[in-house]
Amino acid sequence: MADRNDNDAIQTTNTSFEIIHALQELGPARLSEIADRLGLAESTTHRHLQTLSDLRYVSRDGDRYQIGLRFARLGRAAQTRDPAYEMAKPHVQELAEETGERAQFVVEDHGLGIYLHVETGSRAVRVGFGVGRQIHLHSSSAGKAILAHSPRERVDDILDQWGLPAHATNTITDRDALYDELETVRERGVAFNREEHVDGLNGTAVPVKRDGRAVGALAVAGPSHRLTGEWFEDEVPSMMLAAANELELNVTYASDASSTDHIVE
Amino acid sequence: MADRNDNDAIQTTNTSFEIIHALQELGPARLSEIADRLGLAESTTHRHLQTLSDLRYVSRDGDRYQIGLRFARLGRAAQTRDPAYEMAKPHVQELAEETGERAQFVVEDHGLGIYLHVETGSRAVRVGFGVGRQIHLHSSSAGKAILAHSPRERVDDILDQWGLPAHATNTITDRDALYDELETVRERGVAFNREEHVDGLNGTAVPVKRDGRAVGALAVAGPSHRLTGEWFEDEVPSMMLAAANELELNVTYASDASSTDHIVE
DNA sequence: CTTAGTAGTTCCGCTCTGTGGAATTCACCG
DNA sequence: CGGTGAATTCCACAGAGCGGAACTACTAAG
Secondary structure: OOOOOOOOOOHHHHHHHHHHHHHHHHOOEOHHHHHHHHOOOHHHHHHHHHHHHHOOOEEEEOOEEEEOOHHHHHHHHHHOOOHHHHHHHHHHHHHHHHHOOEEEEEEEEOOEEEEEEEEOOOOOOOOOOOOOOEEEHHHOHHHHHHHHOOOHHHHHHHHHHHOOOOOOOOOOOOHHHHHHHHHHHHHHOOEEEEOOOOOOEEEEEEEEEEOOEEEEEEEEEEEOOOOOHHHHHHHHHHHHHHHHHHHHHHHHOOOOOOOOOOOOO | OOOOOOOOOOHHHHHHHHHHHHHHHHOOEOHHHHHHHHOOOHHHHHHHHHHHHHOOOEEEEOOEEEEOOHHHHHHHHHHOOOHHHHHHHHHHHHHHHHHOOEEEEEEEEOOEEEEEEEEOOOOOOOOOOOOOOEEEOOOOHHHHHHHHOOOHHHHHHHHHHHOOOOOOOOOOOOHHHHHHHHHHHHHHOOEEEEOOOOOOEEEEEEEEEEOOEEEEEEEEEEEOOOOOHHHHHHHHHHHHHHHHHHHHHHHHOOOOOOOOOOOOO
């Protein structure tokens, strides 16, 4: 007893999600495999899988369990929980076309950046690849754009929670250095990532604001040898700024819009 | 005790998901609102929300709770759990362009049809709208295409589970009539929906098979006045058949492909 | 400044429910 | 047929989740 895991969380719910995460990583897996990996009794695992299957969040095919397609609906609900998120999509597509690079829309949740839209320029292989991916805010251009426009107190909380782990050689791992950087971002209105997240990869981003708060960031990323010079420093940023500007207008003056989704579950 | 709700499911997990579903429907909601709606004690609701928030599946902003963006990742995992699902996307886009109508890729899970890709022809408003939506199989062209190529026993199970509720005036609500229809679909290789799901809406679909089993269906839908005659009966179907054919080849001979996703959670 | 009202959070004891081990059944295969 | 490994069911125990009540934090009045 006295697991004292995380203060006072509901253990049963945690276990259910641990199983879901295991399925997410393993793909189709058998019961014993999951029970082993999580150190659970098979009977316990069985009952969780049974429950999740009844809820349609887990599918089974013979003796293989896998993640259920019902999650597609929840994922969609998350991606559209704020109408602003939807409005960002066409701008991301436009940026991808204009720059020929990968364009993204990133939002902050629980101190992490989440890719909500990802579009690749012309040769669009892997459409939507990367959607839902989570990144640390301190080591990406989008993350820095968001942090730069968040209250100092919030930034501190986030850094306390996630630290400043080094992902690449240029990652900013010093708190004060990051504060300086954020100041620069605020002055310039644009954030840059020079191989801070992945070696060989550059990026640049601008915040998308509503009522002074950053709802997210538009970003463009690509190989560092291609993203350089004036193109990287000025031209791409000005395209993003134009897009962000337009988006901010939509977002601010369209809180009524049609939201006639509402499908019965 | 002896709730005997659903045989022997884990109640705690059910409750957690009930809360998630409430958030999905309500959007940003306060604790008391949720507790009320579900008939739970506030203390209980609080603890569930706390747990889900720790897991990042729920976000809170002040005293409003809402669905967490982490679900975007699970949704993505669901949408890509089978590489065939990804391969279908470009074909859906192509069909949308060729026909100018709404094109879809639908898959069966737990006896329901799930839209995994939705693309609207030219004037593509609402990109991705409808993804994750769930429909009954008996009243949609895609559903019938899938049922027609599933073993009779499975079809029975599905009909037992979900029945044949009427959604529109032409919905097939008789089991034997449906069996006949499925036979026709098998012969013709194409399924039609003539205002069976929504009045004023027609659709047509073809199965996408792998090893004899239907992994999903490609479908095209649109207003019944526009989808008529030869265009509806022959031309659109042949476009879909061509697409399905090509897709089936990809799907069958590419079980190795690169699946280098694997992002650390 | 006090008081009342509302919503959220914490505390606490009860008991019900989730748990793991053991027993049973199932499904292959030699 | 027996034998192996996996999934499922059974069962008794205690730990965990539950709701009610107490407490706190804010607001709005008076």
